[in-house]
Amino acid sequence: MPRLAYVDGRIVPLAAASVGVEDRGLQFADGVYEVCAVLNGRLLDWPAHAARLTHNLGELAIRAPMGDAALAMIARRLIAANRATEALLYIQVTRGSARRDHGFPADTRPTLVMTMRPFDFAQRVAQQARGVAAITVPDERWGRCDVKTTGLLANVLAKQHARESGAFEAWLVAADGTVAEGASTNAWLVDHTGTLVTPALTRRVLPGVMRAAVVEAARDHQIPVVERGFTVAEAQGAAEALITSTTAPVLPVVRIDGVAVGGGVPGPATARLASAVWARIADQTGYRP
Ligand SMILES: Cc1ncc(COP(=O)(O)O)c(C=O)c1O
Incomplete structure (x- = not known):
């Protein structure tokens, strides 16, 4: 190219x-x-x-x-x-x-x-099978994280911290202990009733294009979705955790700050969402990884 x-x-x-x-x-x-x-x-x-x-x-x-x-x-x-x-x-x-x-x-x-x-979008399929690790860091960003600005220094530092810890993503945690989102992804969990949970769209969260696509895919597949805050401890104890973004459509998070989530292996709800999202991508572009 x-x-x-x-x-x-x-x-x-x-x-x-x-x-x-x-x-x-x-x-x-x-x-x-x-x-x-x-x-x-x-x-x-x-x-x-x-x-x-x-x-x-x-x-x-x-x-x-x-x-x-x-x-x-x-x-x-x-x-x-x-x-x-x-x-x-x-x-x-x-x-x-x-x-x-x-x-x-x-x-x-x-x-x-x-x-x-x-x-190479196909690299995400291998990561989907294994899952990725996340760490958590204090959310030190400004007050308008819903606006996709080029002022990304806090996100850059968080991502670098993740890389140096051998993790794929850093989850940004507010002073009240709730997770806002990742340094460059939206954050989710699947609770023990099978409900998909992601923080509501406030000024602390970027309205991800893939987030919206996953909400839609979940509803199409009768997976209930609730938009509310959750703590790091709740995510660590959840059935599944995941992240979404344009560059990482649906990736299971199997470890948060070293604690295994869902037995440390990707779970079935994330797998269903991932295949729904890849199908949507194929419908729009013809691309199949
Ligand atoms: C902070 C943050 N949250 C979430 C996302 C995911 O957004 P999208 O799905 O539009 O790629 C991004 C993407 O870069 C991001 O930077």
């Missing part, structure tokens, strides 16, 4: 792609982003990603660089130019470049950047 990026109107080699040092994305993390899956060369869940991007731009009062249709056209042009089949597409919009000043600059053109990288 050639590495081509889109920056402000042009598709250019990634190595030559750049934005100015005064861009507010660099200076203030003053921007939002989306990560979309490209499978079989097709965008998965594009309408949901485009809608979340538009909503988040509105939350930060950043002007949309263009409408959804034009954005989709550029995304598809970049996918074609990269001859991408299985890949991730990153879309970033910042408030733009301006003389450094905390307040919003007047009339600045937003910066739009799209980059891509190949991504």
